[in-house]
Amino acid sequence: MNLSVNLPGLNLKNPVMPASGCFAFGKEFAQFYDLSTLGAVIMKAATKERRFGNGTPRVAETASGMLNAIGLQNPGVESIISDEIPFLKNHHLPIIANVAGSTVEEYVEVAEKISPHVNAIELNISCPNVKEGGVQFGTDPSLAKEVTRHVVQVSDVPVYVKLSPNVTDIVEMALAAEDAGASGLSMINTLTGMRIDPKTRKPVIANGTGGLSGAAIKPISIRMIHQVYQAVTIPIIGMGGIESAEDVLEYLLAGASAVAIGSANFKNPFICKEIIEEMPNALARYGFSSIKQAIGGAHDEKVETPVLRP
């Protein structure tokens, strides 16, 4: 069974990678399995300077999901380049840098510094958990266009724009990114949510709101990818609540060319490896002989001859 997918900058031996922020820089998971099993790895967000993030508690449990408000804590782009990337490079797998910032200048500077060291950039214009975290770039198409254009200009590698689901019109955001030169999209970041503890009468999360992830959001992500797939010609990395090989298939059918797995890594540290191992069976069970065959398969216009993308 052929699990490979080739996307701009990313020759993936399989379409499964850990999502940004849920896998740090890989070291913790390397104790469980050989990271070279993965299709690629998306690193935790990088900002210009190190950030300490939000107050605690930073996570809360929800029905079939969780809220987080880590607040982009990271050691800063330079430390990531010197202390984290070399470890990942040893595993010979494509590395995607998640780039965050508060201003266009910060995004540009981070992208410029990190792009020579990685295979692609995931441009995080959608972190809902920091006041100056770029979420305004993720909800306003003209700002999205602007930051994307600048980052694409300075980046040595293809740029995937990570979209926020907290918008009225996801297609408009996707088109803005495509217009500005994005090589691909990454969908979706978390939905902004809140839990209140009746004991303390306060939000559970110190930051007040947090980003909702996990199985609960999968139907929303699938819908958005299904919509966007019809509107753009660049490939989509899909994510949100993936917990099984069948979930991956659902994403491929909706129009994703590859997928990322986030919070499920916390439930089961072996999840990425297990899903990769199960993929051939799952494809065969539903009559597919490769990943590429499944991509976009739920689109009426494409049932006969699945359009291979890219």
Added chain:
Amino acid sequence: MNLSVNLPGLNLKNPVMPASGCFAFGKEFAQFYDLSTLGAVIMKAATKERRFGNGTPRVAETASGMLNAIGLQNPGVESIISDEIPFLKNHHLPIIANVAGSTVEEYVEVAEKISPHVNAIELNISCPNVKEGGVQFGTDPSLAKEVTRHVVQVSDVPVYVKLSPNVTDIVEMALAAEDAGASGLSMINTLTGMRIDPKTRKPVIANGTGGLSGAAIKPISIRMIHQVYQAVTIPIIGMGGIESAEDVLEYLLAGASAVAIGSANFKNPFICKEIIEEMPNALARYGFSSIKQAIGGAHDEKVETPVLRP
């Protein structure tokens, strides 16, 4: 324990009512318990003419939730007035009519006809499941304002505008409704989602997309109500994934003055009654001696002296 809450047009003996579309017009649930137990009842959407709704399947299961795309099937406003409202009137409880339409004219006509027979109108500008179903009114603040203004003008009773969560800025939508003369808000309708069946390679729901409801969406609803409560002065009827008296308390603390229970009625037909019976215990357990005390309690500025609203 005092469970009563008085809202415009609605003197509620308790703050719990079934949500629109999940309780039809009450007859089916009357076999399980006495409907006069309820704080109020929100009827299924009414349109000008009868509507047959979407193709089947119309529902799909999701993690801690469900998708539906009923498509506003209903017998039409006149039949509702003559065949359904009399039954509910026998139970001596406030009746809220959910008013839907495809054009401002339709909304106005339905509201005009039904308002003399009910205690309040819930203006459904947020049904995501019909092409001509009013969702455009729910995502564009100027259209929301227009339809609200017209309906308020013709209505004999207070109008609660039911907001769609499928927007970038929920506060903007809430303010538009308040500006246009709404007496209250109803939050939230369903989030647009999709599930794809790998066997058929098609969306599970015939309509393609459906509205996501259930416990999965509660954190999103709580967040939106928490935001809107700070921005408006009209009361909010909260809903989305309520399954217990503690969930109701979470909604009250976020800023809802009353709540509606939707899909959970399908899991447990007694849910509204059971929650009403559990409310006094739940309030006492967390140190409240009335519903009013809890409303808005999670707002910092209001922890000391909870603002009673209205």
Added chain:
Amino acid sequence: MKNERMTILRHEKVARETHLLVLEGNLVQDIADPGQFVHVKIDGFYLRRPISIADYDSENQTMTLIYKVMGDGTKALTRFQIGESLDVLGPGGQGFPTSQIHDNHALIIGGGIGVPPLYSTAKRLKESGVAVTSILGFRSREDAFLLDEFRALGEVHVTTEDGSLGRSGRVTDALPHVKENYQHYLSCGPTVMLRAVADHIPDKEGYLSMEERMGCGIGACFACVIESHDEKGYKRICCDGPVFKAGEVVLS
């Protein structure tokens, strides 16, 4: 209709991925007709699962369900043990009106997991003096169940798609071999089968049991509608059905 925790008295495999479940509880007393269904809550799943009542014993307050593993919910159901209890809502809907059938002879036509509700139907008919001939279709020999039970009630024709048991083919392939001395037919199975059956027997009165995805299962959500030929234009399968007169609803 009741909502009750019912105790599991038996739970065993009766065919490939097909399990028989005997439950005890009060709601059995409310069963009016064979062909009604119950709505079963399974921990961890948001929606209830509709399962037909395959047999019931009002005196002992027991009922039998036979279900096939079709997805995660029915798979989880197999893990419940004797002595545990299940949250059951029911009985729901309108079953086969066996008490109104006073023929000499009736024909039962069941396909796959549509067979179970026809068992108590055939039993009730026989009890009230109606002779019963049954056509039971399965994919393969390993999928077949209740054959001896149906044989105890009358003539049985078995079809399998792969010919591993009985006649090779579908239930409609057995029709030419059944005497036309029946006045009513009663059928349950996939919609394609029901349509084929109704097309093959246009001149007899028939009752068809339909399936659709359900929300509430009690008539309140309008998830399970089917187009009908009457003025209202639709029926809800969960409360107006699942059993309809052939010709009453549109078999699309």
Added chain:
Amino acid sequence: MKNERMTILRHEKVARETHLLVLEGNLVQDIADPGQFVHVKIDGFYLRRPISIADYDSENQTMTLIYKVMGDGTKALTRFQIGESLDVLGPGGQGFPTSQIHDNHALIIGGGIGVPPLYSTAKRLKESGVAVTSILGFRSREDAFLLDEFRALGEVHVTTEDGSLGRSGRVTDALPHVKENYQHYLSCGPTVMLRAVADHIPDKEGYLSMEERMGCGIGACFACVIESHDEKGYKRICCDGPVFKAGEVVLS
């Protein structure tokens, strides 16, 4: 660290809403120090629950957890039966470095559900020749547990907030009554208690075990950070802790 289904050998109530759970499995072999924790998955809950290892027996591959019902997850945990298995990830984090403590005397200070990890800690200390005095604080008599077990290891001072057992008051109220012949103190309990303890004993070296809500429990998500006084500025409780030197982290 391992992820394993561990078999339940014992599961019983030991105090008000407090349960003792004995689990068997391979990961016990990986336990390096008392005070480490495991991350337990409970069906139907999205996040794992961190529970300290209260005792362990590497030879028999068993470990003991003692947990209090604090919410829906721990409540669901009480329903698991002997013979069933639990999905456990661990052992996680850095425990109390008992093998580096070569004092004559050490002081244990535990509050409520912070007591369990101190039990194996006290045991290890005693085994390596360190005399142990323990102060154990509970809300009330009904909440107390492990008292006899601690008494078997050395002097024990009990405090309860309502005075129903031992001294009335908090653990710090017992401090003046404990001989100051200890070189280290080792403490676990609510953060307010840990702060009070650290304030009361500024001149001795101490180890504190901290709590925070966790996502991954393995150091990857940065949910569980606590401010630290070093250049890096933070520690992750799940992997750099949960046990820290007093003064290493900010007890806010």
